[in-house]
Amino acid sequence: MSRVLVAGVDTSTQSCKVRVTDALTGEVVRFGQAKHPDGTSINPQYWWEAFLEAKEQAGGLDDVSALAVGGQQHGMVLLDKQGNVVRDALLWNDTRSAVQAESLINELGAATPTENDEPEDVHARGVQRWVKAVGSSLVASLTITKVAWVAQNEPENASRIAAICLPHDWLSWRIAGNGPVSHGRANLDALFTDRSDASGTAYFDSVSNEYCYDLLERALGRTDVILPRIINTNGTGAIADPEIAGKNVEGGCIIAAGGGDNAMAALGLGMTSGDVSVSLGTSGVAAAVSDSPAYDLSGAIAGFADCTGRWLPLACTINGSRILDAGRRALGVDYDELAYLAETSVPGAHGITLIPYFDGERTPNRPNAKAQFLGLTLENTTRENMARAFVEAVLCSQRDCLEFVKNLGAKVNRILLIGGGAKSPAIRAYAPSIWEHDVELPETDEYVAIGAARQAAWALSKAQQAPQWQLTIEGTLTGAATPEVYKQYAQYRG
Numbered sequence: 001m002s003r004v005l006v007a008g009v010d011t012s013t014q015s016c017k018v019r020v021t022d023a024l025t026g027e028v029v030r031f032g033q034a035k036h037p038d039g040t041s042i043n044p045q046y047w048w049e050a051f052l053e054a055k056e057q058a059g060g061l062d063d064v065s066a067l068a069v070g071g072q073q074h075g076m077v078l079l080d081k082q083g084n085v086v087r088d089a090l091l092w093n094d095t096r097s098a099v100q101a102e103s104l105i106n107e108l109g110a111a112t113p114t115e116n117d118e119p120e121d122v123h124a125r126g127v128q129r130w131v132k133a134v135g136s137s138l139v140a141s142l143t144i145t146k147v148a149w150v151a152q153n154e155p156e157n158a159s160r161i162a163a164i165c166l167p168h169d170w171l172s173w174r175i176a177g178n179g180p181v182s183h184g185r186a187n188l189d190a191l192f193t194d195r196s197d198a199s200g201t202a203y204f205d206s207v208s209n210e211y212c213y214d215l216l217e218r219a220l221g222r223t224d225v226i227l228p229r230i231i232n233t234n235g236t237g238a239i240a241d242p243e244i245a246g247k248n249v250e251g252g253c254i255i256a257a258g259g260g261d262n263a264m265a266a267l268g269l270g271m272t273s274g275d276v277s278v279s280l281g282t283s284g285v286a287a288a289v290s291d292s293p294a295y296d297l298s299g300a301i302a303g304f305a306d307c308t309g310r311w312l313p314l315a316c317t318i319n320g321s322r323i324l325d326a327g328r329r330a331l332g333v334d335y336d337e338l339a340y341l342a343e344t345s346v347p348g349a350h351g352i353t354l355i356p357y358f359d360g361e362r363t364p365n366r367p368n369a370k371a372q373f374l375g376l377t378l379e380n381t382t383r384e385n386m387a388r389a390f391v392e393a394v395l396c397s398q399r400d401c402l403e404f405v406k407n408l409g410a411k412v413n414r415i416l417l418i419g420g421g422a423k424s425p426a427i428r429a430y431a432p433s434i435w436e437h438d439v440e441l442p443e444t445d446e447y448v449a450i451g452a453a454r455q456a457a458w459a460l461s462k463a464q465q466a467p468q469w470q471l472t473i474e475g476t477l478t479g480a481a482t483p484e485v486y487k488q489y490a491q492y493r494g
């Protein structure tokens, strides 16, 4: 009997990955990857072209029975009536809407008091109200702030909006055979999404699984726009809805709900309570799974949903593995040479600290920040110390994220390190020392794409449980704690 194949697609910030997978075992059968352009404002057409290229590299999808798409969260894709994109998509790491984030917080905080136990301070009250309404406070990354930015800065574009969706929704819509039309109305009602990605918009309540049109109205000034239909709300099986999904997919395969990349990675890893993933991609993310909604009233943790009916509290930095890329460029070395240079230095880089907010930052919320090297003297300014400071900066900023997750009360039994940056020998060498915790290293693979493939296999099986796929742990990273490194970083970070 020939084996059943499913595909997981990861339309992430830097590239599109297609992993054709054995539905029974989860083993990779074929793989393709194609780059996305740099930048934080991107025409979604590039995602389509990268998908087509990655799919070709992966040997096509003709023999695949089901697929699902995981994607970079929060990106705002605006479509007009004919299904054309109104403007380039503003991605999660675009910080231009920081002002709108603050205004929306203050506006909600200033609205008529409803509970007398809320803080006096308008801003703090606004943060708490957003958290209670949608699980997260607002930073420039979240979709609603981008919608408000367009409404305030590009009224002409705002008036043409017929539908608002996210990168994974848009790519799923295209893969399911929809697209722009030259006359009449495009089939915008065929847009679909899931609660994990919807929960990153800040106009969706992942407890009631309903859109919050009143909040969207605060941003856009109207609500007569199509938002993707939420499928897979209960998470018990990720059943693709034949009415809207899977009709025209190449080869007749079904398409499942898909989800946000971090939720997909959690599904790919099979995370349970006590597991915390640290993903080093463009973003750096520490995430835990939770059976109940996570409300961090300080606003540091985003209380997103996962794609199995649970929640995925996470802390996310805008600057992740690209800190290493900046280090490689500045020092003119490859990843191994960067690790070699760093190894020649010492913990704390002889007093040098890099605060790595190259592209602004969201954890902590400093959208206008730039990176800073601190503690430089004539004596310690060497390539070795600078290499060490680049690596320690990645790990210390993720330690910030881990601390937020722990402060929320999440158990941390196991830290699982994934994402492109997990390949770095330097990251592997110092992660346990700086995080002061052993680190499990899953076999190098694409866990967002695995999660998407697993959801596709689940949808195909129509079972109550996701298929049981083995997670291979390549090894456990250990190291003596170096608390002085994070202490030095925290002092400079302020």
Ligand SMILES: Nc1ncnc2c1ncn2[C@@H]1O[C@H](COP(=O)(O)OP(=O)(O)O)[C@@H](O)[C@H]1O
Pocket: 012, 013, 014, 015, 280, 281, 282, 283, 321, 322, 324, 325, 335, 419, 420, 421, 422, 423, 424, 425
């Ligand atoms: N061999 C490697 N060693 C260390 N880091 C790597 C290696 N290959 C890729 N990376 C890092 O992985 C990052 C991309 O990771 P990825 O998880 O694919 O990102 P994204 O999901 O945001 O598109 C790059 O920015 C780079 O820093």
Ligand SMILES: O=C(CO)[C@@H](O)[C@H](O)COP(=O)(O)O
Pocket: 012, 013, 014, 071, 072, 073, 074, 092, 141, 200, 261, 262, 281, 282, 283, 284, 285, 302, 316, 320
């Ligand atoms: O904004 C978030 C999560 O809130 C990011 O995690 C994006 O989802 C992008 O992920 P990568 O492309 O870096 O994996």
